[in-house]
Amino acid sequence: MEKTRTFIMVKPDGVHRGLVGDIVRRFEHRGFRLVEAKIMRVDRALAERHYSQHVGKPFFDELADYITSGSVFAMILEGDNAVAIARSMIGATNPAVATSGTIRGDYATSVEFNVIHGSDSPESVEREIGLFFGTQD
Ligand code: RTP
Ligand code: MG
Numbered sequence: 001m002e003k004t005r006t007f008i009m010v011k012p013d014g015v016h017r018g019l020v021g022d023i024v025r026r027f028e029h030r031g032f033r034l035v036e037a038k039i040m041r042v043d044r045a046l047a048e049r050h051y052s053q054h055v056g057k058p059f060f061d062e063l064a065d066y067i068t069s070g071s072v073f074a075m076i077l078e079g080d081n082a083v084a085i086a087r088s089m090i091g092a093t094n095p096a097v098a099t100s101g102t103i104r105g106d107y108a109t110s111v112e113f114n115v116i117h118g119s120d121s122p123e124s125v126e127r128e129i130g131l132f133f134g135t136q137d
Helices: 012-016 020-030 044-050 060-067 082-090 103-107 122-133
Strands: 003-010 033-040 072-080 116-118
Touching (some): 003 020, 003 082, 003 122, 012 020, 012 060, 020 033, 020 072, 020 082, 033 122, 044 060, 044 122, 072 122, 082 103, 082 116
Antiparallel strands (some): 003 116, 033 072
């Protein structure tokens, strides 16, 4: 199968709680290759571009405050069926219904602070890698 890429971001609560190492380990042990990674801050403008489909929704201000509240750990991962497998490892958006064994199911209890982001489609991967790492070849 052709290797594909996905974009993953450990959100500020995950970085603050010291979960980066465990999250990277989970992806590496599953078979993903870490292509690029960095710790950085997300400003309001980047939050609005990254979550552009959610701008104007009732939860957006809270989401923007959260994502800009501290450092995030952004990474590009490569592997088979990267988007779908990474999303299945991350688990449901609302940790209250995320299965144990998924990242949100093991580390989060609230949809407000759900530890991690993963791209939801190949188009999102391209857009988000462009936003966080610049154009990739
Ligand atoms: P993400 O983009 O962060 O990976 O999360 P997702 O695909 O699982 O969920 P999405 O629908 O894209 O929502 C983005 C983030 O917005 C917050 N949210 N809050 N209060 C709410 O009803 C609500 N809905 C979404 C979550 O932090 C979610 O991860
Ligand atoms: Mg999403």
